[in-house]
Amino acid sequence: MKKILRFIVPVLILAIAVAGFIALKTSKEDRPIVRSEEVVWRVNTVEASLANNHPRLTLYGTTEAATFTEIKSTLNAGVVDVLSHDGDNPEKGGLLIELDSRESTLLVSQRQAEIRETDEKIRLEEIGYQADLDTLKREQQLLQLKRDELERIMQLKGNSMVSQSAIDQARQQIENMQIQIRGRRQQIDQFEPQKRRLLAQKERLQALLEQRELDLQRTRLVAPYQAIVHKVSVAVGGRVRSGDTLISLYDPQSIQVRAQIPRTAIEQIRGGLDRGEKIHMNGTVDNSPIKAVLTRLIADRVDAVGGVEGVFEIIESEIHPLPGRALELSVTLPAVTDTIVIPYEALYENSRIYRIDADGRLEPIKVNNLGWGSPLDVTGNESTIVVSGANLRMGDRIVTTHLPEAMKGIKVRYE
Template identity: 30%
Template structure:
């Protein structure tokens, strides 16, 4: 009876224990029978990139320049004399051909000074000829007066001898002496007339030379007052109108030859060394202009005679196809300097910093130090010009990766 009572008292306490044992057993069974997961393997990410196979060659540095069209034969026409503009068949911007009249002053304003100067020359020449005739007459007169003087001297001597012999009066001797003195004075005057000839001739010759110079100037003014085109060109500016009265030296118009156009652009100081070296080595330096989808080559003609702190002005020839340009137009050109050997070009996206690129070898990146030589153009596209220890055919990464380092795994895309 006592055992039965104990069993009745323990039966409620065993239920939680049995549940706990059952749960533990189920947990152990589930843990023992769960599937086994394979170990996780960590793999490096592969970065897709594009590459460029390089080939070392001879290339030129390219510098973008900004220049202005100029003419080295720009002529300003001024009025040689005061007058009226009688003929003005051209306007600013007109093209003209050789031999065409450009502007002219009134004939009366040009002919009158010419005729006056011509008459002055003739008058002075006539006076010079007259002076030569007077000189010949004065010489003959001097000879005559000397003969008369000799007669007067002999007359005085004769009267003196007669007076000593009391054959003549003293008054007769005095009269002969007076006549002698008067004749001596006449001879002095005749000598002076002969001696004055040289002075008068010198004066007249100087006046004739001056008159001839004035005549030549009037002749030049006559030609300059009618401007005839010396070559094919274009009118740059017209400063007067037909019918205007202008003063001496007033500007009439300006023009230039079509084949005198050139581009003036400044080469920066940092680029001058390579330009000088290129000129000394005989390289043909040039600039390239793109205009209306056309490419034009502009050879370097010369450098300016003086340098500035910012550089030196360079002058480039313009081809015939660009004769339509006008002085003052601004142009942007690419200047090709000295050709460099053993160099290669890559896009700017391939450059890291100022002197690093990455080469792909066996799917990994390898950094290479290079020398940055500036900019060049390949098929019209700007690229960086480099020189360094990189073999021909090397695959240079041109996709710019911010996290690029040596050893980074990459995959080359087509």
């Protein structure tokens, strides 16, 4: 009996549980099915109007001096005086630094003395030449007399009135005179080569004198143009060697702006320059506005991010900017056809915008961000951008409200 009860009790418990579950399920009230409604986002839009627009780039550049000069010493000399200091504005030709000129002065005097000595040698050669000409003339006359005398002696010999020794003596005198005349002529012939040699020597000494005079002038270092002193590298009492930098300065009128230009804008900028278009820039240096125009691209200096450098010539500025100043600048690019201007908030991931299709749903469009579409604000709050895209159409309704989860097919509503 106990074995039967041990088997029946679990079965009864299980049967009661199943019956209770069935009873509860059949007594459950039916609830109505709740269907979720599709969310419709309210957005602002603008109508696409394809036109020619000038994009603007925000660039970062520095000022630099196109005319920058380092004046170096060509002498070994001491520094006597320093008349200009960092930041001074000397006039063209103004004295900057004076070096010890005593050694150079002595060398100039030495070369001048050597030239005077050579001049005296030339003068003596000319006197000797003139004396030789006069002497030659007299010697030739004397030779003719000796010949006449010999002729008379020979006539007397026929009459046995003169000895043979007298004839030999006369002939010897004629021979000696001829030798003397040949020597005189040789000496006269040497005059022109000797004079040319002395003149060449004088010319060489003159060049050395001019070099020493130039060295003497270089002891007084002057400004090559109206400049601003960048740095003075010497002090009074110091000694400099040839090649040492003494002072550096620059022309304030030559200040220009150099800035990195993104590679994506190079083709457009180069095309504008080739067409003769002016590419203008606006910026601020030391709280002073400046305007500049792009003059050239430095294509051989590619930077690490793939851009090249552009050089801007300043055309309007209230001050002369100092070199090495960093600035933010806005560059107006040449006009691009078939572009639209939209608020920056309408752009997603810098390459996509959304328009509303006929069913009121979002449709993505791939675009190129060409730059800002409004003048650069001093606070950096640019509001619009210029974009282009192959699928843009005139009259497209472009969504300008930035949706956090924007995607294709989202239902939207606009007024």
